[in-house]
Amino acid sequence: MIILKSLMSAFLMYSRIPMPQVEWKEENRRYSLCFFPLIGAVVGIIFTLWKYICATHDIENFLSGAVSAIIPILITGGIHLDGFCDVVDAKSSFGGKEKKLEIMSDPHIGSFAAMHLCIYFILQTALFCEIKTVSATFITACSFIISRALSGIAAVTFKNAKNDGSLQEFSNPAHKKVTVFTLILIVILCICAMLFNDIITGAFAITGAAVSFVFYRISAYKNFGGITGDLAGWFLQICEISILIFTVLGEKITEVCVL
Secondary structure: OHHHHHHHHHHHHHOOOOOOOOOOOHHHHOOHHHHHHHHHHHHHHHHHHHHHHHHHOOOOHHHHHHHHHHHHHHHHOOHHHHHHHHHHHHHHOOOOHHHHHHHHOOOOOOHHHHHHHHHHHHHHHHHHHHOOOHHHHHHHHHHHHHHHHHHHHHHHHOOEOOOOOHHHHHHOOOOHHHHHHHHHHHHHHHHHHHHHHOHHHHHHHHHHHHHHHHHHHHHHHHHHOOEOHHHHHHHHHHHHHHHHHHHHHHHHHHHHHHO
């Protein structure tokens, strides 16, 4: 029963998918981070179905890319983009750690966040337009899973910048050994699936995930002294677009090799 309640808690917090309400207590969130990647799986499945519809009904690239960028927001409610915006505003202040943490707690969006958000969506939409092959579509779908698995691993292994917050509500009660083992297993399965699907494009995509994960750790510790819920959301967005960039590069290189 605790497993089921942990699953529901994860979906209630990190998605807009209807779930039965569960009591908000630590016991019911013990394994929630283990199920975090499942939300990414839902996003990946819907993304794949949409790309299939585009391919079979001759839907133009721009519409295909635009809807692809909207799908994660419809599933998650934009919770991770909110963290992305908060972190951009904080980092753009060039203040000290305490000042940056204070800015992240401000519910208002700043001009720097608005600009970066526009740039993010323009780039993401353009990159989604470049995803044309079945293998690249599959690898991109996996990115929604692996980004959440890496985010969950960081949540229970990286140092926290604050003693409270949304991240701590899930990381503190988490059964750390089970969570880390489960999420590492998911990452390994994703890596194997991506490489099996297309070894070149898959290798590029994995590189994108690894680079973003290392950058997350360095940037979080340097600028904030650890991670927070907002930084976890920021990382998830950075990880997904990094994988997308490297996937497109890998797809292009694969095309050249075939020619």
